[in-house]
Amino acid sequence: MKLAVWTYEGPPHVGAMRVATAMRGVHYVLHAPQGDTYADLLFTMIERRDERPPVTYTTFQARDLGGDTAELLQSACRETYERFRPDALLVGASCTAELIQDDPAGLAKALNLPVPVVPLELSAYQKKENWGASETFLQLVRAFAPKGAAAPPRRTTRPLCNILGPTALGFRHRDDLAEVKRLLGRLGVDVNVTAPLGASVEDLRRLPAADFNIVLYPEIAEAAAAWLTRAHGQPAVRTVPIGTLATRAFIEEVARLAGVDPGPALDEPEARAPWWSRSVDSTYLTGKRVFVFGDATHAIAAARVAADEFGFKVVGLGAYNREFAREVRAAAEGYGLTALITDDYLEVERAIADLQPELVLGTQMERHIAKRLNMACAVISAPAHVQDYPARHSPQMGFEGANVLFDTWVHPLVMGLEEHLLAMFRDDFEFNDTAGPSHLNAAAAPAPHPTPAAAASIVWASEAQAELTKIPFFVRGKARRNTEDFAATRGIALIQVETLYEARSHFAR
Amino acid sequence: MNALTPLVAREAAREDSTPSLRPRAQREVFCGLTGIVWLHRKIQDAFFLVVGSRTCAHLIQSAAGVMVFAEPRFATAIMEERDLAGLADANDELDRVVDELLARRPDIRLLFLVGSCPSEVIKIDLSRAAARLSRKYTPALRVLNYSGSGIETTFTQGEDACLAALVAEAPAAAGGAGPSLLVVGALPDIVEDQFRRLFEAMGLPRVDFLPARRADDMPAIGPNTRFLLAQPFLGETAQRLETRGAVRLPALFPFGAEGTTAWLKAAADAWRVDAARFQAVIAPARERAKRAVAHHRQALEGRRIFFFPDSQLEPCLARFLIEELGMEGVEVSTPYLNKVLLAPELERLTAAVVESPDVDRQLDRCRAARPDLVVCGLGLANPLEAEGLTTKWSIELVFSPIHGFDQAGDLAALFARPLQRRALLRVAS
Numbered sequence: 001m002k003l004a005v006w007t008y009e010g011p012p013h014v015g016a017m018r019v020a021t022a023m024r025g026v027h028y029v030l031h032a033p034q035g036d037t038y039a040d041l042l043f044t045m046i047e048r049r050d051e052r053p054p055v056t057y058t059t060f061q062a063r064d065l066g067g068d069t070a071e072l073l074q075s076a077c078r079e080t081y082e083r084f085r086p087d088a089l090l091v092g093a094s095c096t097a098e099l100i101q102d103d104p105a106g107l108a109k110a111l112n113l114p115v116p117v118v119p120l121e122l123s124a125y126q127k128k129e130n131w132g133a134s135e136t137f138l139q140l141v142r143a144f145a146p147k148g149a150a151a152p153p154r155r156t157t158r159p160l161c162n163i164l165g166p167t168a169l170g171f172r173h174r175d176d177l178a179e180v181k182r183l184l185g186r187l188g189v190d191v192n193v194t195a196p197l198g199a200s201v202e203d204l205r206r207l208p209a210a211d212f213n214i215v216l217y218p219e220i221a222e223a224a225a226a227w228l229t230r231a232h233g234q235p236a237v238r239t240v241p242i243g244t245l246a247t248r249a250f251i252e253e254v255a256r257l258a259g260v261d262p263g264p265a266l267d268e269p270e271a272r273a274p275w276w277s278r279s280v281d282s283t284y285l286t287g288k289r290v291f292v293f294g295d296a297t298h299a300i301a302a303a304r305v306a307a308d309e310f311g312f313k314v315v316g317l318g319a320y321n322r323e324f325a326r327e328v329r330a331a332a333e334g335y336g337l338t339a340l341i342t343d344d345y346l347e348v349e350r351a352i353a354d355l356q357p358e359l360v361l362g363t364q365m366e367r368h369i370a371k372r373l374n375m376a377c378a379v380i381s382a383p384a385h386v387q388d389y390p391a392r393h394s395p396q397m398g399f400e401g402a403n404v405l406f407d408t409w410v411h412p413l414v415m416g417l418e419e420h421l422l423a424m425f426r427d428d429f430e431f432n433d434t435a436g437p438s439h440l441n442a443a444a445a446p447a448p449h450p451t452p453a454a455a456a457s458i459v460w461a462s463e464a465q466a467e468l469t470k471i472p473f474f475v476r477g478k479a480r481r482n483t484e485d486f487a488a489t490r491g492i493a494l495i496q497v498e499t500l501y502e503a504r505s506h507f508a509r
Numbered sequence: 510m511n512a513l514t515p516l517v518a519r520e521a522a523r524e525d526s527t528p529s530l531r532p533r534a535q536r537e538v539f540c541g542l543t544g545i546v547w548l549h550r551k552i553q554d555a556f557f558l559v560v561g562s563r564t565c566a567h568l569i570q571s572a573a574g575v576m577v578f579a580e581p582r583f584a585t586a587i588m589e590e591r592d593l594a595g596l597a598d599a600n601d602e603l604d605r606v607v608d609e610l611l612a613r614r615p616d617i618r619l620l621f622l623v624g625s626c627p628s629e630v631i632k633i634d635l636s637r638a639a640a641r642l643s644r645k646y647t648p649a650l651r652v653l654n655y656s657g658s659g660i661e662t663t664f665t666q667g668e669d670a671c672l673a674a675l676v677a678e679a680p681a682a683a684g685g686a687g688p689s690l691l692v693v694g695a696l697p698d699i700v701e702d703q704f705r706r707l708f709e710a711m712g713l714p715r716v717d718f719l720p721a722r723r724a725d726d727m728p729a730i731g732p733n734t735r736f737l738l739a740q741p742f743l744g745e746t747a748q749r750l751e752t753r754g755a756v757r758l759p760a761l762f763p764f765g766a767e768g769t770t771a772w773l774k775a776a777a778d779a780w781r782v783d784a785a786r787f788q789a790v791i792a793p794a795r796e797r798a799k800r801a802v803a804h805h806r807q808a809l810e811g812r813r814i815f816f817f818p819d820s821q822l823e824p825c826l827a828r829f830l831i832e833e834l835g836m837e838g839v840e841v842s843t844p845y846l847n848k849v850l851l852a853p854e855l856e857r858l859t860a861a862v863v864e865s866p867d868v869d870r871q872l873d874r875c876r877a878a879r880p881d882l883v884v885c886g887l888g889l890a891n892p893l894e895a896e897g898l899t900t901k902w903s904i905e906l907v908f909s910p911i912h913g914f915d916q917a918g919d920l921a922a923l924f925a926r927p928l929q930r931r932a933l934l935r936v937a938s
Contacts, residue, residue, distance in 0.1 A: 001560075001586040001587060001589065001592055001597070001599075001602040001603065001605075001606050002586070002587045002589060002606075003584055003585075003586055003587075003606045003609050004563075004584060004585045004586075004587050005580065005584045007563060007566045007567055007570065007585075009563075010564070010567040010571075011562065011563045011564040011567060014567065033540065033658070033659040033660045034537070034538055034540065035539060035540025035542065035564075035568060035626065035658070035659025036659065037536070037537045037539075037888060038539055038540075038543075038568045038571060038572055039567075039571075040537070040887075040888030041571065041572075041886070041888045042571055044888050044889070044890065044892060045887045045890075045891065046571075048891060049891065049892075050891055050892055050894075050895030051892050051895070052888065052889065052892045057535060059534070059536045060660065061660050061661070062629065062658075062660040065630070065660070076535065079869075083869060094564060095562035095563070095564050095627055096562070096564075096626035096627050096630055096659075096660070099593070099627055099630045099631060100630060123590075124563070124564070125590045125592075125593055126589070126590045128563065346613075
């Protein structure tokens with residue numbers, strides 16, 4: 001058993017729901033008790049979808065367990081077919097139904113419904129949401145674009161690609177897709193099929209017609225793309241276009257595979273982020289200490305953008321999806337860090353409290369942590385909340401995505417000159433740092449967690465303590481930690497004002 | 510009333526038949542784990558540990574609609590492959606998780622081990638585990654258990670199971686204890702205080718609330734305990750109380766001016782409070798309630814309302830809306846109908862009540878009936894709005910103070926607001 005306060009990912013059948021809900025004409029019969037129907041609200045409330053997810057739950061009860069839960073599944077499949085007439089039926093079990101071992105796949109196939117049935121085995125006690133989405137997408141692709149299937153006729157002479165990965169309830173998938181399509185349009189590359197988002201079963205059958213695939217979200221699409229390479233010889237673009245540099249690399253990679261000139265797409269007048277970052281107003285961003293956590297793809301990308309495009313210092317990097325741990329570890333090594341691979345929210349909280357970053361780039365979980373620790377934060381990855389599904393166009397990918405990143409990451413910070421003024425006039429009765437950044441809500445900042453001295457033997461002299469409070473809140477935690485570490489290594493038991501400044505000069509960057 | 514009445518009656522009639530003959534229905538209601546979202550705020554030194562799967566953990570954090578900012582006093586012991594394969598002993602694992610939890614939260618005085626669908630299916634004996642852990646940690650901590658599993662409970666039945674567990678462990682009233690009133694059901698603190706003031710003004714000698722705000726303050730129970738249910742979904746709790754000799758005071762539930770009056774009156778009668786004194790005590794608040802409700806009459810009168818099943822509050826709320834606001838009930842459904850506890854409500858309710866209907870067939874009826882207001886869960890609300898219906902999320906009725914005189918106007922407002930909003934907005938979807 002594992003103690004979990006919050007979870008980063010739902011169970012794998014929620015991943016399957018994300019694929020089913022994204023597609024057209026696919027219905028998912030889920031052998032599950034009624035409590036599992038809560039998952040509908042993820043789509044109707046958090047993402048504000050205007051339709052129920054295409055999922056039928058068998059909703060078996062305790063009194064059914066001694067009887068025929070198998071018949072229940074079969075009648076649910078029959079009724080689902082009659083009512084919704086889908087083009088394909090996904091059939092699977094949630095965690096509880098896995099335990100009663102009804103063999104949903106066999107039972108559904110035995111019905112001989114006049115519609116393809118794709119069985120899902122999602123190992124609810126081992127796997128999680130992203131894996132469930134990936135596996136579901138893979139099984140659908142294998143079912144409808146099988147090896148040896150003749151490539152359907154092309155309707156164009158231009159280069160043709162598939163975009164793989166966007167789903168329902170994806171973090172900014174809608175907007176990323178629009179940006180990527182725009183880039184492809186400027187390159188003169190046509191999109192054959194986008195899947196799962198908006199795809200029908202017929203679209204999946206047309207997948208082999210494309211010259212290559214674009215893996216937009218590796219967590220969901222890598223398995224399917226690898227299979228399409230093996231089965232249909234389609235190469236894949238694996239650069240994820242988050243940030244200006246990655247967007248340019250993406251364009252060049254696509255252009256190479258498509259045999260087109262990358263020039264027109266690279267020359268993008270709307271790419272403002274590089275100038276916003278180079279302009280002198282942004283000097284104060286230099287070396288800001290940033291902690292990055294999310295799904296592997298978004299975390300790796302955010303760390304790269306933070307370091308190379310903002311001039312931040314990445315002091316922590318991690319991901320919750322173990323399936324991509326290798327990639328995250330490699331990226332972290334590049335910053336001289338050890339990656340934090342965990343789905344334990346409390347462990348992430350400890351890491352952040354310990355590192356005292358000036359900015360946290362994370363999920364909604366880290367937003368809570370940062371709020372509690374009185375730190376600036378921007379959300380870069382799922383799990384997300386209703387506010388992360390904005391009405392406006394707000395991509396993470398492409399040149400416009402880079403512009404969005406600049407705005408959303410800089411906004412939570414204290415602005416340049418204000419930062420100086422706060423440091424200069426700490427005791428100003430009207431303008432002081434307990435009010436937080438002036439352009440944000442003036443709600444009283446929550447009391448930061450008391451940070452106990454690292455070693456119990458170290459004591460702060462009262463003057464030193466007073467001096468510490470003159471340091472602005474967004475670096476105070478770090479100053480405290482540094483001073484205590486400094487005192488510990490020098491065997492200093494009583495921290496004086498001088499110790500504080502000695503430590504400051506020691507750790508000066 | 511409308512063309513659908515025969516359909517409704519038929520489904521209602523069918524639901525009247527014995528459970529084993531009921532047709533299978535696909536339902537769309539939360540499981541009992543959801544109650545943890547409010548119970549953990551109500552009992553301020555209790556912790557709820559769900560023994561379940563990743564789905565359980567995901568449900569609780571999603572069901573609240575928001576992720577609670579403060580570190581919550583609930584968590585899930587997520588079972589993994591090795592727990593199922595017998596590689597790990599469930600009891601050892603549970604002990605380890607509880608140790609870990611208590612190291613982090615030494616302030617916890619009451620721990621609930623909450624059973625889930627998977628823990629029930631693989632038959633983990635949480636009552637034995639609770640007894641073992643109680644012995645281990647006594648007197649710093651008491652450990653109780655109940656089931657919030659979706660194969661046995663729906664939504665608010667989780668609170669019923671939790672309170673039933675508390676009743677089983679509640680201290681016995683001292684031998685010579687005089688008569689006392691027990692109000693049963695988690696209420697917002699402000700509502701509790703309002704009721705307490707009214708009962709005190711009537712001269713009731715002692716009033717307790719279950720659950721109490723702190724674990725050590727749970728009320729004693731004995732043959733002189735008279736209890737009023739504040740919620741209609743507390744059937745098991747009521748039975749346990751009666752087993753311990755407590756006597757239930759049947760009444761309407763305290764929604765609206767009429768429901769609240771009748772509910773308070775049941776207690777007043779049990780204590781033989783003089784009629785004039787009763788009137789004098791409740792009159793100011795009752796008048797306030799009527800005035801506040803009247804503000805919303807124009808918005809709601811004559812409007813047709815359709816309830817999907819959610820919290821078991823539906824028959825009581827329908828009674829309030831029909832009687833006090835002049836609404837017309839098209840279909841009133843509930844996940845479970847306790848005909849004994851709701852007898853006073855059903856006597857006055859003029860709409861058909863449907864128990865545990867099939868969601869797709871009910872959606873068909875709802876679309877055909879085109880009610881003015883649909884009360885439904887979060888999974889259905891936006892899709893129905895997109896079809897042009899006006900909806901009220903039912904979960905808000907469980908998360909807002911709606912009981913008693915001073916909340917009657919707020920309760921009416923919850924139903925009026927979606928209609929007013931639709932009238933205000935000049936943008937089409």
